[in-house]
Amino acid sequence: xxxxxxxxxxxxxxxxxxxxxxxxxxxxxxxxxxxxxxxxxxxxxxxxxxxxxxxxxxxxxxxxxxxxxxxxxxxxxxxxxxxxxxxxxxxxxxxxxxxxxxxxxxxxxxxxxxxxxxxxxxxxxxxxxxxxxxxxxxxxxxxxxxxxxxxxxxxxxxxxxxxxxxxxxxxxxxxxxxxxxxxxxxxxxxxxxxxxxxxxxxxxxxxxxxxxxxxxxxxxxxxxxxxxxxxxxxxxxxxxxxxxxxxxxxxxxxxxxxxxxxxxxxxxxxxxxxxxxxxxxxxxxxxxxxxxxxxxxxxxxxxxxxxxxxxxxxxxxxxxxxxxxxxxxxxxxxxxxxxxxxxxxxxxxxxxxxxxxxxxxxxxxxxxxxxxxxxxxxxxxxxxxxx
Amino acid sequence: xxxxxxxxxxxxxxxxxxxxxxxxxxxxxxxxxxxxxxxxxxxxxxxxxxxxxxxxxxxxxxxxxxxxxxxxxxxxxxxxxxxxxxxxxxxxxxxxxxxxxxxxxxxxxxxxxxxxxxxxxxxxxxxxxxxxxxxxxxxxxxxxxxxxxxxxxxxxxxxxxxxxxxxxxxxxxxxxxxxxxxxxxxxxxxxxxxxxxxxxxxxxxxxxxxxxxxxxxxxxxxxxxxxxxxxxxxxxxxxxxxxxxxxxxxxxxxxxxxxxxxxxxxxxxxxxxxxxxxxxxxxxxxxxxxxxxxxxxxxxxxxxxxxxxxxxxxxxxxxxxxxxxxxxxxxxxxxxxxxxxxxxxxxxxxxxxxxxxxxxxxxxxxxxxxxxxxxxxxxxxxxxxxxxxxxx
Numbered sequence: 032x033x034x035x036x037x038x039x040x041x042x043x044x045x046x047x048x049x050x051x052x053x054x055x056x057x058x059x060x061x062x063x064x065x066x067x068x069x070x071x072x073x074x075x076x077x078x079x080x081x082x083x084x085x086x087x088x089x090x091x092x093x094x095x096x097x098x099x100x101x102x103x104x105x106x107x108x109x110x111x112x113x114x115x116x117x118x119x120x121x122x123x124x125x126x127x128x129x130x131x132x133x134x135x136x137x138x139x140x141x142x143x144x145x146x147x148x149x150x151x152x153x154x155x156x157x158x159x160x161x162x163x164x165x166x167x168x169x170x171x172x173x174x175x176x177x178x179x180x181x182x183x184x185x186x187x188x189x190x191x192x193x194x195x196x197x198x199x200x201x202x203x204x205x206x207x208x209x210x211x212x213x214x215x216x217x218x219x220x221x222x223x224x225x226x227x228x229x230x231x232x233x234x235x236x237x238x239x240x241x242x243x244x245x246x247x248x249x250x251x252x253x254x255x256x257x258x259x260x261x262x263x264x265x266x267x268x269x270x271x272x273x274x275x276x277x278x279x280x281x282x283x284x285x286x287x288x289x290x291x292x293x294x295x296x297x298x299x300x301x302x303x304x305x306x307x308x309x310x311x312x313x314x315x316x317x318x319x320x321x322x323x324x325x326x327x328x329x330x331x332x333x334x335x336x337x338x339x340x341x342x343x344x345x346x347x348x349x350x351x352x353x354x355x356x357x358x359x360x361x362x363x364x365x366x367x368x369x370x371x372x373x374x375x376x377x378x379x380x381x382x383x384x385x386x387x388x389x390x391x392x393x394x395x396x397x398x399x400x401x402x403x404x405x406x407x408x409x410x411x412x413x414x415x416x417x418x
Numbered sequence: 419x420x421x422x423x424x425x426x427x428x429x430x431x432x433x434x435x436x437x438x439x440x441x442x443x444x445x446x447x448x449x450x451x452x453x454x455x456x457x458x459x460x461x462x463x464x465x466x467x468x469x470x471x472x473x474x475x476x477x478x479x480x481x482x483x484x485x486x487x488x489x490x491x492x493x494x495x496x497x498x499x500x501x502x503x504x505x506x507x508x509x510x511x512x513x514x515x516x517x518x519x520x521x522x523x524x525x526x527x528x529x530x531x532x533x534x535x536x537x538x539x540x541x542x543x544x545x546x547x548x549x550x551x552x553x554x555x556x557x558x559x560x561x562x563x564x565x566x567x568x569x570x571x572x573x574x575x576x577x578x579x580x581x582x583x584x585x586x587x588x589x590x591x592x593x594x595x596x597x598x599x600x601x602x603x604x605x606x607x608x609x610x611x612x613x614x615x616x617x618x619x620x621x622x623x624x625x626x627x628x629x630x631x632x633x634x635x636x637x638x639x640x641x642x643x644x645x646x647x648x649x650x651x652x653x654x655x656x657x658x659x660x661x662x663x664x665x666x667x668x669x670x671x672x673x674x675x676x677x678x679x680x681x682x683x684x685x686x687x688x689x690x691x692x693x694x695x696x697x698x699x700x701x702x703x704x705x706x707x708x709x710x711x712x713x714x715x716x717x718x719x720x721x722x723x724x725x726x727x728x729x730x731x732x733x734x735x736x737x738x739x740x741x742x743x744x745x746x747x748x749x750x751x752x753x754x755x756x757x758x759x760x761x762x763x764x765x766x767x768x769x770x771x772x773x774x775x776x777x778x779x780x781x782x783x784x785x786x787x788x789x790x791x792x793x794x795x796x797x798x799x800x801x802x803x804x805x806x807x808x809x810x
Contacts, residue, residue: 055576057585058589066567068566069566069568070679072667076677077670078667084664
């Protein structure tokens, strides 16, 4: 009698257990509905896969088309069938042929000569167990253009030991371009199984040729991730009219300008408050020349390229011993997210030289930019190269 | 009746309790080790949300999974600790403790099967009246011409995740002029232009296919993909397309004189109110970029009224059966003037307060069990002191 009483609780549990596990068949009705306050995602009729799946980030592959590096200074045409990977502080462009995880292709830029061409060529060769080359053999290597410079083409084949000291991977090949100059070094390195490197040789050189300065930059305060940043603040007299330096440059920091953590290809970045920023960037070579860069900036605020008259009428400022035109322009800034911000201002100046070029650019709300004009010019004039 | 009695005796036995507690110990041990290589989500699935676990090392072992183990433990507790236990004044404390533990187990069960959890991520100035799951996916179909409020037809996660190994399922609705056949579910994949160096896990559509990727250690970073085949009920038009969890625009299909949008996304849950992020603040540890504390000022909009609230670490917002915790923020390397976003972990859990009630019940049970003992002990001590006093 007692056992029967104790058993009662188990019956509903058993019934529940038997009915709980239902399986859906090959056909099902869509029964769930809800009313949402907005569409799930914007509809684009006739969208191509490239448009539907968007510009990949976070390592999410890419597709043939124009891509931009995260720090937004370098743009390139992604070879068909390659994918973009997240950039790092040392990899301004980071790619690989899709579906080959052991392959990598990346662009690096370093201040200074990086130990010189010979050391770098032979370091690459040693990573594949290849014999070092003598100076005259390196000088005789073929050349290819990259970002306006003539780069040395380096090839090596063997077992790839990598830089982490892991087990060597046999049958690998390295195809690289190296530029080593006193003011900066550029490296584009493609390393993958040899057959893949051979198959993608044309794509690699097409990629190198397509590398260029970005035509579109982030707007101030646009919410984008601004690339890798170090944990410490850059030296540079933040918070007062002190002196500062970054690499081979020195300057006087205007009051109220706060130095930001280091960023790739930038000598220094300042936050001016209220969404405005100013930075100094250095690139190898003439970076396309002065006029092209000023036109590009003008275009960014929706004004299109400068007319010849406007260009000729630009006021001048002394920068690193050169009298160079500076640009002040206002308009609607269109950022990478497609959002247009009205009432933005831009102050820009470029010092173009054969070996390298320096750019100083200040952007932000037009009232802030106007108020910072004198500070900007004083900052530009204070720039000097340290011995 | 004898068999039933024996079965009840087994289910309520100390032996079974010891076995289950040992099993729980092993599950926790193996699960912790598994988590290192495979992430929390899959460790939870394999060891704690399963009926059985097949363990290959250090010795081959088949043992009850967390679901079976804790289910049996609840039965064991109920049969042994509530039904069969000798009921007297002496055991009332133990009985109450067992009720508290049963309540704790029940809260876990209710949470497992009846809770919804996800996140709400907002930039300053943004507002939303829905949150989305970290792990679950759904296919959503809507009339692309709708503006403002949109009626969505939803295919839930459980109808998608089993579409592997060649399985397909055809979905229909009287409200839709087409059927939708889904197949080839991939838990983590990327749509890529099809090249000759990789094998596609899906049909190639307009030069693109889905490339299966290994599972991410943190399962919330997996991005699912599916193959969708549309068939119009009239006219016989057909089309195949790829759906991907991070697509920027949905696939579209024309049927019944309308354009229909079909997308794959993380499961979204409506909230009974709208949350707008007004301001997010964080305070770093001195000299470091690591946040010491962060908080969000939000406005809750409901029924035409606005209420200003602050959500901060350890001080969630509880409203309408939802709990919004301050969970994260970003971008992690934002500068002082960059626009920040705040992420709230959102849970709708009917048994949200049950663990608290359970602890109170267990506390009362322990008091009932040990206070009489304390009273007896104190009384015995007093008596012995009194005896010693009278002897001297």
